[in-house]
Amino acid sequence: MTHAPDEPQQPDEAVSPEAPEQPVVEPEQSEQTDGAAAPSANEAEEIASDDEVTVRRAPKMFAFLLMGGALGVLVSLILTSLFPFDPGTSPASTYGYFSLWGLTFGAAFGAVVAIVIDRVSLRRAKTLRAERRRVDAPEPPAVEGELE
Numbered sequence: 001m002t003h004a005p006d007e008p009q010q011p012d013e014a015v016s017p018e019a020p021e022q023p024v025v026e027p028e029q030s031e032q033t034d035g036a037a038a039p040s041a042n043e044a045e046e047i048a049s050d051d052e053v054t055v056r057r058a059p060k061m062f063a064f065l066l067m068g069g070a071l072g073v074l075v076s077l078i079l080t081s082l083f084p085f086d087p088g089t090s091p092a093s094t095y096g097y098f099s100l101w102g103l104t105f106g107a108a109f110g111a112v113v114a115i116v117i118d119r120v121s122l123r124r125a126k127t128l129r130a131e132r133r134r135v136d137a138p139e140p141p142a143v144e145g146e147l148e
Contacts, residue, residue: 047133047134047135047136048131048132048133048134049131049132050129050130050131050132051129051130051131051132052127052128052129052130053127053128053129053130054125054126054127054128055125055126055127055128056121056122056124056125056126057121057124058118058121059114059117059118059121060114061111061114064110064111064113064114064117065107065110065111065114066107066110067110068106068107068108068109068110068111068113069103069106069107069110070106071106071109071110072099072101072102072103072104072105072106072107072109073099073102073103073106074102075102075106076095076098076099076101076102076103077095077099077102079098079102080094080095080098081095
């Protein structure tokens with residue numbers, strides 16, 4: 001049992017299926033008097049397992065939404081400056097109105113592009129074998145005496 005919280009368990013490195021098999025190094029264990037091998041109280045216990053992991057490059061949705069919205073605002077600026085303004089309204093209010101529509105449609109377009117790229121990355125995903133190791137620290141020795 002450890003006194004610290006577990007860190008997120010991530011594979012150290014992915015191994016491709018074509019790579020040669022790497023030997024697994026087992027931790028040394030002390031032998032008891034009856035001949036059975038078991039870790040002593042002062043040694044760390046290591047647990048290893050093989051997992052199948054999927055590796056792919058996924059887009060960051062927020063970045064696509066942000067860039068789509070920014071491009072929508074820029075397009076609305078260009079479109080409002082190309083046409084003549086109504087004399088009863090200011091150019092800033094007309095641009096503000098159309099920039100809200102440009103922001104909305106631009107963010108929606110960015111989301112659609114991100115979803116399409118995400119689906120393409122799912123097709124290109126690779127399944128690899130990864131080794132997960134967990135090492136539990138040994139219990140600290142008990143301290144006798146009084147604390148002052």
